[in-house]
Amino acid sequence: MKIFLTGANGMVGRNLLAAPAAHAHQWLAPGHRELDLLDAGATRRYIALHRPDMIVHAAGRVGGIQANLRAPVGFLLDNLDMGRNVLQGAAQAGVPRLLNLGSSCMYPRDRDTALREEDLLTGELEPSNEGYALAKITVARLADYINRENPGLRYKTLIPCNLYGPHDKFDPSHSHMIAAVIHKLHVAKVEGAPSVDIWGTGEARREFLFVGDLVAAIFKAIGDFEGTPELLNIGLGRDYTVNEYYRAAAGVIGYRGGFRHDLGKPTGMRRKLCDTARATAWGWAPAWSLEQGLRETYDHYLALRGEQA
Structure with missing residues (x-):
């Protein structure tokens, strides 16, 4: 075709x-x-x-x-x-x-x-x-x-x-949340930063x-x-809090510092979860776990920078 x-x-x-x-x-x-x-x-x-x-x-x-x-x-x-x-x-x-x-x-x-x-x-x-x-x-x-x-x-x-995932934009000024989190946590790990800021309360679900x-x-x-x-x-059919995404990404990246919440920054929508009943009936379901996807994305990020984990 x-x-x-x-x-x-x-x-x-x-x-x-x-x-x-x-x-x-x-x-x-x-x-x-x-x-x-x-x-x-x-x-x-x-x-x-x-x-x-x-x-x-x-x-x-x-x-x-x-x-x-x-x-x-x-x-x-x-x-x-x-x-x-x-x-x-x-x-x-x-x-x-x-x-x-x-x-x-x-x-x-x-x-x-x-x-x-x-x-x-x-x-x-x-x-x-x-x-x-x-x-x-x-x-x-x-x-x-x-x-x-x-x-x-x-x-x-x-x-x-x-x-x-791979080929996402990791530039903080243009990236979506997970790509931005990976970049932020990697830089914090390399620089030995004691903590990383999270916008808002981190309780919004995505x-x-x-x-x-x-x-x-x-x-x-x-x-x-x-x-x-x-x-x-x-969609994935389930959501996580922003805090949970940060913790999951920190585990994959190996960042062991803490987190601070910047309450002066916007939190965004409280929740945004797609119903996947129609996709399930169609015969499709996601295959990648969050940890698998984060690891694949982080490996791609490191390859772009010419670095190793």
């Missing part, structure tokens, strides 16, 4: 192309220099020229709380424009199948129960990344609308929870999925596209 993958240089894209299952397909995986997805005309022409059998839209502008707070306009418009250009270009070229990657940021804030696919647009979003979330919601809805207007096309959306599990779900969807629900959560 000829598959056009957007975001080939991102964390999901790089892990997807490195997976053994990738060898069964022909991939179109242009980098930004070859194709700027913010250019609607260029995106439309690329899709029309190559005529892929399927598109996996994994591209996006991503970042942690600090990055989202600094540039909400960019996170909204860039993600919206990329999604719109890819989906409209695909529909105009008659690409029959498209798999869009959403984000659990699309769900309402501060729900104490696990978030089901039906919960989209039933409450207020988390303000710290609202622009990103609005873009992701709109692109998922656009996929639905294209399906309604074009019965021969099937465009579907996977909604992964927070991700971590769900993080190892990227290899999302890759497995994507390949299952590619192989069983007709059986894949049009909107599907891909």
Whole structure:
């Protein structure tokens, strides 16, 4: 199958192309220099020229709380424009199948129960990344609308929870939580720091999925596209407190110092856990434990720095 993958240089894209299952397909995986997805005309022409059998839209502008707070306009418009250009270009070229990657940021804030696919647009979003979330919601809805207007096309959306793993961004100003924690704890270990700061109380609960599990779900969807629900959560199915993530990462890294809570920093949403009942019924479940995923990610981090554990 000829598959056009957007975001080939991102964390999901790089892990997807490195997976053994990738060898069964022909991939179109242009980098930004070859194709700027913010250019609607260029995106439309690329899709029309190559005529892929399927598109996996994994591209996006991503970042942690600090990055989202600094540039909400960019996170909204860039993600919206990329999604719109890819989906409209695909529909105009008659690409029959498209798999869009959403984000659990699309769900309402501060729900104490696990978030089901039906919960989209039933409450207020988390303000710290609202622009990103609005873009992701709109692109998922656009996929639905294209399906309604074009019965021969099937465009579907996977909604992964927070991700971590090899090829994540470890720069503290742009990284998500686990990558930031690994970098912070490694530096503290090397420097012999007696303690590490944790934003807020550390009692907020988060769900993080190892990227290899999302890759497995994507390949299952590619192989069983007709059986894949049009909107599907891909998550770990359980969450941990921020404090627990710090302790687990410290155990893997070998940091033996203490922790201090910086109550002047935002805690973020109290809880964000995806309901995975639909994914379980579909026949998918995560395979990586938290410790296994952290160790794999830390090994990759050390390799990037040319260091050893």
